[in-house]
Amino acid sequence: MSEPKKNTKMTVFKTDRHEDMAAMFFVGLVVASILIYMAFIIPNVTIKAPAAGKVVAVAVEPGAEVKKGDFLYSLELKGKPEPKKYKAVTNGKILSVSAKPEDKVKKGKTDILVLEHQKGTLP
Amino acid sequence: MEEKHGIAKVMAIIPGLAFMIATLYVLRTYVEPWMAEAVVMGQKGWLVKVLSLNYILLAILTGMLYRNVLWAGKIPDWAAEGFRTTRLFIKSGVMMLGSLYTIQGLFKVGGIAITLIFSFVFGTILFVIWYGGRQKMDRSLIGVMAASCGVCGVSAAVATTPAVRAKPADVALAIATILGFGIVTMFISPAIGHMLNLTDYQFGAWVGTGILNSGQVLATCLAYNPDIAPGTAVAYGEIWNVVRVISIPFVVFAITMWYWRSEAQAEHVSLLSIIKDKFPIFIFGFFGMTALSSLGMLGAEGSETIHLMRTVMSWIFGLGLVGQGAYIDIRELRAAGGAPLKVGLAAGAFKYVLALVVVLLFVAKEANF
Numbered sequence: 001m002s003e004p005k006k007n008t009k010m011t012v013f014k015t016d017r018h019e020d021m022a023a024m025f026f027v028g029l030v031v032a033s034i035l036i037y038m039a040f041i042i043p044n045v046t047i048k049a050p051a052a053g054k055v056v057a058v059a060v061e062p063g064a065e066v067k068k069g070d071f072l073y074s075l076e077l078k079g080k081p082e083p084k085k086y087k088a089v090t091n092g093k094i095l096s097v098s099a100k101p102e103d104k105v106k107k108g109k110t111d112i113l114v115l116e117h118q119k120g121t122l123p
Numbered sequence: 124m125e126e127k128h129g130i131a132k133v134m135a136i137i138p139g140l141a142f143m144i145a146t147l148y149v150l151r152t153y154v155e156p157w158m159a160e161a162v163v164m165g166q167k168g169w170l171v172k173v174l175s176l177n178y179i180l181l182a183i184l185t186g187m188l189y190r191n192v193l194w195a196g197k198i199p200d201w202a203a204e205g206f207r208t209t210r211l212f213i214k215s216g217v218m219m220l221g222s223l224y225t226i227q228g229l230f231k232v233g234g235i236a237i238t239l240i241f242s243f244v245f246g247t248i249l250f251v252i253w254y255g256g257r258q259k260m261d262r263s264l265i266g267v268m269a270a271s272c273g274v275c276g277v278s279a280a281v282a283t284t285p286a287v288r289a290k291p292a293d294v295a296l297a298i299a300t301i302l303g304f305g306i307v308t309m310f311i312s313p314a315i316g317h318m319l320n321l322t323d324y325q326f327g328a329w330v331g332t333g334i335l336n337s338g339q340v341l342a343t344c345l346a347y348n349p350d351i352a353p354g355t356a357v358a359y360g361e362i363w364n365v366v367r368v369i370s371i372p373f374v375v376f377a378i379t380m381w382y383w384r385s386e387a388q389a390e391h392v393s394l395l396s397i398i399k400d401k402f403p404i405f406i407f408g409f410f411g412m413t414a415l416s417s418l419g420m421l422g423a424e425g426s427e428t429i430h431l432m433r434t435v436m437s438w439i440f441g442l443g444l445v446g447q448g449a450y451i452d453i454r455e456l457r458a459a460g461g462a463p464l465k466v467g468l469a470a471g472a473f474k475y476v477l478a479l480v481v482v483l484l485f486v487a488k489e490a491n492f
Contacts, residue, residue, distance in 0.1 A: 009207065010207060010209070010210060010450065011207055011210055011211070012132065012136060012204055012207045012208055012211070013211075016403070017404065019210060019211055019214065019405075020214065020403060020404045020408075021404070022211060023211050023214035023215045023218060023405050023408065024218065024404075024405060024407070024408040024411075026211065026215050027218045027408055027412070030215070030219070030435060030439075031219070031412075031415075031421070031432070034428065034431055034432050035421070035422075035428070037431075038422070038427065038428040038431065039428075045427040047427065050425060086425070089422070089423035089425060089426040090423075090426070122421075122423070122426060122428040123422075123426060123427050123428060
């Protein structure tokens with residue numbers, strides 16, 4: 001079965017198959033760049049509020065060493081009866097803590113803490 | 124326009140691509156935040172809350188405005204090559220969405236998705252063959268309409284064309300009809316979803332089954348809930364979309380068999396050769412991302428790494444959707460008419476409404492995902 005002749009091409013590539021392969025290469029490049037950047041290039045990350053709500057507790061202090069799975073802070077979320085606990089996703093050291101109990105936080109906008117993560121891990 | 128190669132081709136892509144990036148930047152940085160604060164009809168954020176106007180729909184609308192108003196119906200030569208990267212970005216975004224799932228999760232929801240999609244795809248094809256026959260449409264046109272209404276407006280219509288010996292005009296007509304229908308559903312579905320209080324799971328299942336074009340499914344789900352995360356409308360809608368895209372070679376084969384069964388000059392076409400030629404291999408990228416996510420190689424859920432990946436993903440989608448808007452030519456849509464329009468609209472509306480009824484009756488509010 002031959003390819004239909006394209007008189008109004010919707011792609012910069014020779015065929016759809018080439019476009020699919022280019023998309024796979026592009027995604028590979030993007031994902032690899034993100035992983036390398038996060039694991040090896042940036043020394044620390046600012047953890048922002050993952051949801052809008054109120055800070056219930058902050059379990060860490062500046063200078064504290066944390067391990068993956070350690071409890072960091074909890075938030076009271078709208079419509080949820082129990083506060084949600086957030087844990088460390090990687091090993092590292094707490095550089096600073098901005099949030100304190102009773103603070104209202106906005107999703108993706110309010111800083112909670114700054115973590116220096118162990119090189120080679122994904123914070 | 125003269126075909127360019129190598130560095131000249133890359134250079135030709137830059138102006139249009141830069142224009143798409145600049146458009147998206149302005150929409151996300153200035154227009155969307157302004158709309159969230161703007162008071163319209165006495166309500167703050169009315170444009171966002173009631174019209175579901177977020178950067179996704181704005182990207183499509185702006186693309187449409189460029190094409191149909193600013194450029195009077197034709198993407199200018201200086202931007203044309205850049206805008207032809209549209210599908211590359213949509214396919215890349217779809218692949219990256221694979222990172223929202225785990226293999227176990229896909230198996231859980233995938234069963235329902237496969238049942239719904241295959242029933243609706245082949246049900247719609249049978250409907251178009253029956254109704255198109257009653258409308259005395261040409262068999263080639265019925266074949267292309269069945270493919271475009273059944274599985275995916277553009278890809279399936281183009282893939283079926285050589286097999287049913289359709290004329291370019293037939294393909295244009297089928298695509299115009301089904302894309303026109305899709306544009307309307309893209310804008311009304313979020314409002315219907317909110318009115319019926321559908322959960323993200325139900326909305327994703329409905330839209331993934333009832334809307335016929337990958338870009339439109341994505342745009343509609345993101346208009347309903349702009350979050351890109353597991354358990355959101357786009358995460359569910361995309362499973363349905365991927366199953367639908369996978370069914371393309373099977374649909375092409377079934378329609379080819381139907382077409383040639385009644386033709387004197389039988390042609391031997393094997394399912395294997397259709398799969399070899401037409402299978403959209405970018406789907407492997409989607410499953411590759413799911414495999415990486417299942418192995419925990421993309422970072423933990425809730426991590427800053429995942430957050431950055433989803434931000435990049437949303438920009439990739441946004442770029443694709445500015446381009447998608449610019450490929451909507453209102454004058455081309457006016458080409459749709461007569462029996463194909465009747466059949467296309469009947470099949471589209473039948474599928475869209477029936478999918479909603481099935482979702483409301485049989486699909487649980489929340490998925491165990």
